[in-house]
Amino acid sequence: MTEKPRAFRSGELARAVGISTDALRHYERLGVLPTAPRTASGYRMYPPDSLERVKTVRHALQLGFTLPELAEILRIRDRGGAPCRRVLGMLQEKLDALHERIAELQQTQKYMEAMVSEWRSRIAQSRSGEKAFLLHSLSAAPVPATAIREPLRRKKRK
Missing domain, CATH: 1.20.5 (Single alpha-helices involved in coiled-coils or other helix-helix interfaces)
Known part of the structure; x- marks a missing residue:
């Protein structure tokens, strides 16, 4: 008999993917992760497939996708659509x-x-x-062909 994969508590899932539990809650609020059911004592219990989903989200973020974009894409996929x-x-x-x-x-x-x-x-x-x-x-220097936009800083997220 095969063992059923078990759900993850917030801390377990967060450690497994290398993010904070706050990040998981944020993902949930944005719809990137489905709302996790809670135990009688109030702990979030993420389904086993949440591990793969969060790993996918983390990789997509590295490619430049935003959390709102991912939430939209994943909502379509979760409803049976093919957003490919x-x-x-x-x-x-x-x-x-x-x-x-x-x-x-x-x-x-x-x-x-x-x-x-x-x-x-x-x-x-x-x-x-x-x-x-x-x-x-610098005030007398020619302006570069492209505006210098502080290339060494990341844009703040809204």
Whole structure:
């Protein structure tokens, strides 16, 4: 006789996938995870397939999907729909945006390399302790072809 897979408590599921129990509750609130039934004592008990679902969500997040997008996709799937073409289209859009962002970053890199070269020259021409007005020189510098959008910071999530 085969053993029936058991449900997970919040802490067990969270540890198994490497996230917090708060993240699990957040997933549940957004509809990424179905509402977990509770025990008589109030503990959430996630079904065995929740482990695979959360792993899938974590991987999809790394590809650039948002939690609201995933909630919509998973709702369609849970109702018996096949959102596969939509998912492919969304990923293609994310890939296209990534290519665009990489091109912007490469232009920004070239701009920064030119600025470093110019600033090295300014420093070399100034005496020790003398101001070289590096940041001040930015106001007179040509603006890069693409706007620098603080490329080293992630956007805040709403």
